[in-house]
Amino acid sequence: MTDEFYLAETKLSETDNSIDSDIQGCLSSSSGKSFITFAGAGSGKTYSLKKALDFLKEKYADSFSRHGKQVAVITFTNNAADEIMNRIEQNPVFMVSTIHSFCWAAIAGFNEDIRKWYLEVIPTELSELKYMEKRGRAGKASEARKRRIIRLNEKMEWLNEPRSFIYDPNGVNTSQNSLSHADVLKIFSSFLTKKPMMEEVIVNKFPFIFIDESQDTNTDVINSFFNLQSIKSNKVVVGLFGDTMQRIFSGGEAELGKTKPKGWEIFDKKMNHRSAVRIVGLGNQIRSEDDGRTQFALAGALEGFVRYFILPIGLPDKDKIEAEIRGRMAEITGDSNWTDTTSKETAILLLEHKMAGRRLGFVELWDALSRSDKIKDRISEGTNPELNFFSEIVFPLAEASLNENRATLMSILRARKSPLLEVSVLDSNKNDPLQPARIAEQAFKEIVSNNDVNFADVLNVIAEYKLLIIPEKLKSFITLEDVDKDLENELQAEDEGDTEDDELSAWTEALETNFFQIRNYKNYVEDNSIFRTHQGVKGNEFDRVMVVMDDQEAGGFLFSYEQYFGAKELSRSSQQKKDSGEETGLDRTRRLFYVTSTRAKMSLVHVIYTSDVAKVRENLIERKFARQDEIVEI
Incomplete structure (x- = not known):
C-alpha cells in the first residue's frame, strides 16, 4: 500500500x-x-x-x-x-x-462618542426585537424578548444625559455604564x-x-x-x-x-x-478536504504512531476502558509513559469540560454552575470570582488548617484582609489579640474535617466567625441574622427577572454539593491533570495525545464526530447550509479534528465512541485517515 x-x-x-x-x-x-x-x-x-x-x-x-x-x-x-x-x-x-x-x-474616555453609538444602535435592536415578538409565539423566548425590550428602553432613557463608561474584563459589573466584551469590539x-x-x-x-x-x-x-x-x-x-x-x-x-x-x-x-512524519501526514489528509494546504515533516523525523479505537456508545466504566487503551499504546509504541497519569507530556483531550468533571470528580459542581450561561464560560476559564473565592482562598485555608500549618494559615488571613485581623478587633482583645482568629479557625477546621461537607456549610461558618471577606453575590446565601437583606432582596429580584441567565439558581444548587470537589476543579483549570478540552489545547504540544470523541457524553451541538465520520446523516438544515456554501457543524468538527490530531509529537490515539462502529471504520479507511492496521480491536 x-x-x-x-x-x-x-x-x-x-x-x-x-x-x-x-x-x-x-x-x-x-x-x-x-x-x-x-x-x-x-x-x-x-x-x-x-x-x-x-x-x-x-x-x-x-x-x-x-x-x-x-x-x-x-x-x-x-x-x-x-x-x-x-x-x-x-x-x-x-x-x-x-x-x-x-x-x-x-x-476609553470617548464617553460622548460611546453614548451616541448606543443611541444609534439600540433603536435598531429594539425594532428587531419588537418585530420578532410580534411574529413569535408565547413562551420562554417571548418572555426573554420582553425583558430585553424593557432593559433597552431603560438604557435609552439613561442615555439621555451625558455618561461615563467603564469596562470590566472579568464581566462581573453589570451596571448601565459597564461595557460588555462584545460591545467593546x-x-x-x-x-x-x-x-x-x-x-x-x-x-x-x-x-x-x-x-x-x-x-x-x-x-x-x-x-x-x-x-x-x-x-x-x-x-x-x-x-x-x-x-x-x-x-x-x-x-x-x-x-x-x-x-x-x-x-x-x-x-x-x-x-x-x-x-512525527505519520502525524504530519494525517494533518495534511484532514486539510485536503478543506483548504488543501500541506506541510513537510522535518528531515530525519521518526515515523511516529497513529491508532484508532472505535467503540460503541454507552459503554460503562469508560475510565477503565481508556486506561486499558493507554496500556495498549504503551505496548504498541514501547513508551511506558503512556500509563503515567501524572506526565506533563501526555494529554487526554475531551470534547467538553463536564467530561473532565466526571473523570476527575467535580461533575456535580460543574453541572450546577454550568446551567447559567453567565457563569459557564468563566468557570471553564477559571475566571469566575465566586468560584475562585473557594478555589484560591477557602480551599488553601482548609488545607493549611487540616495540616496545622499556622504560618500558611495566618499568611492567607493577612493577605485576604480577614476581618479578625482588623485593628479594632485586635485592640478589643488586648490580652490575647488572636483569640477570635483561633476560635474561628477551630470552628472552620471542624467543618472541613468532614469529607462530606458541602459548600454552603463551609460558607456559613466563614460568615458566622467573620473569618474572611465574602464576595457580594455569595452573601445572599448566608443563613445568618446579620446578612445584608437589601443585597439579598436585590439579588432575588434579579433572579425573578431573568430566568434565562439564572446565576442565583445555579449557585443555590452548587452550594449543596461536596466542598472538596474544589480540589479537583482547581487541579483541572490550573492544568495539573492530563485532561484538556479539544478547544482549549490549541497552541500546545505533547509527546503523547489521546483524543476522546464521544458526542453522547459531551451533549453539545456545535460539533458532531458522528456526522463527520459518517455514522449519522446530516440534518436537513445542515445539508441546506452545506449546499449553499455556509459553514456547518462538519466544518467546525473538521477543524477540531485537525487541531487535536496535530498536538502530538510522537504518538496519537483517537478513541471514538459511536452508534455505528462498522461505518466509522469504513469511513476512516476510505478517507485515508487510517490504515487497516491502525484500527485496533479491544
Whole structure:
C-alpha cells in the first residue's frame, strides 16, 4: 500500500527561513506592505512573530521611545499574551495585550462618542426585537424578548444625559455604564472605520500592529484593520499571524486567506517542526478536504504512531476502558509513559469540560454552575470570582488548617484582609489579640474535617466567625441574622427577572454539593491533570495525545464526530447550509479534528465512541485517515 496519503514528505529545517526575511522586508512604516502569515501546526508561528519583534526593536526602539510610539501585539487570550511576553525581552517599545484590552484602551474616555453609538444602535435592536415578538409565539423566548425590550428602553432613557463608561474584563459589573466584551469590539470597529480622528490616533501611536491567532479575532475588528491599512498604507503596517484551519471560536473571520486584501503580502509556512512524519501526514489528509494546504515533516523525523479505537456508545466504566487503551499504546509504541497519569507530556483531550468533571470528580459542581450561561464560560476559564473565592482562598485555608500549618494559615488571613485581623478587633482583645482568629479557625477546621461537607456549610461558618471577606453575590446565601437583606432582596429580584441567565439558581444548587470537589476543579483549570478540552489545547504540544470523541457524553451541538465520520446523516438544515456554501457543524468538527490530531509529537490515539462502529471504520479507511492496521480491536 502506498504511503503517499499517510506519510508527509520531509524537508530540511531551514526550508521556511526565507519567510522571516521576507516579513522583515515589510517592516518599514512607509513600506505599504502589510502581510498575512499562514502558519499551520508546529510551523513556528510564534518564532516568526518574535523574529519580527526583535527586528523592530533593534531598528526602531530608540526612535519610538523619543516619539512616544509603540509596536502593538494583539493576542486572543491572556495566556497567549503571557507566552509572547515570556519570549521577548521586557521593552516599552512593545505593547502586548488581548484584543479586548487593546480595543478598550483605544476607546476609553470617548464617553460622548460611546453614548451616541448606543443611541444609534439600540433603536435598531429594539425594532428587531419588537418585530420578532410580534411574529413569535408565547413562551420562554417571548418572555426573554420582553425583558430585553424593557432593559433597552431603560438604557435609552439613561442615555439621555451625558455618561461615563467603564469596562470590566472579568464581566462581573453589570451596571448601565459597564461595557460588555462584545460591545467593546463593536464600538472600536465602528470608531476605527467611521472616525478619522481614531484612525490618526491609532497609526500615530502604533506604526506596526501585529495580530496573533488572527483567524479567531473578531470579524468586525479584522475588517476595520483592513480598512485602516487601505486608507493609511503609508503610515501603518499590519501583520496577521494565524491558520484558518485552527479557527475554533465562532467570531473569527471565516474568509481570511480565501481572498487576498489589495496590496497585502501572503506568506505560507510549510514546515512542521513538531510532529512525527505519520502525524504530519494525517494533518495534511484532514486539510485536503478543506483548504488543501500541506506541510513537510522535518528531515530525519521518526515515523511516529497513529491508532484508532472505535467503540460503541454507552459503554460503562469508560475510565477503565481508556486506561486499558493507554496500556495498549504503551505496548504498541514501547513508551511506558503512556500509563503515567501524572506526565506533563501526555494529554487526554475531551470534547467538553463536564467530561473532565466526571473523570476527575467535580461533575456535580460543574453541572450546577454550568446551567447559567453567565457563569459557564468563566468557570471553564477559571475566571469566575465566586468560584475562585473557594478555589484560591477557602480551599488553601482548609488545607493549611487540616495540616496545622499556622504560618500558611495566618499568611492567607493577612493577605485576604480577614476581618479578625482588623485593628479594632485586635485592640478589643488586648490580652490575647488572636483569640477570635483561633476560635474561628477551630470552628472552620471542624467543618472541613468532614469529607462530606458541602459548600454552603463551609460558607456559613466563614460568615458566622467573620473569618474572611465574602464576595457580594455569595452573601445572599448566608443563613445568618446579620446578612445584608437589601443585597439579598436585590439579588432575588434579579433572579425573578431573568430566568434565562439564572446565576442565583445555579449557585443555590452548587452550594449543596461536596466542598472538596474544589480540589479537583482547581487541579483541572490550573492544568495539573492530563485532561484538556479539544478547544482549549490549541497552541500546545505533547509527546503523547489521546483524543476522546464521544458526542453522547459531551451533549453539545456545535460539533458532531458522528456526522463527520459518517455514522449519522446530516440534518436537513445542515445539508441546506452545506449546499449553499455556509459553514456547518462538519466544518467546525473538521477543524477540531485537525487541531487535536496535530498536538502530538510522537504518538496519537483517537478513541471514538459511536452508534455505528462498522461505518466509522469504513469511513476512516476510505478517507485515508487510517490504515487497516491502525484500527485496533479491544
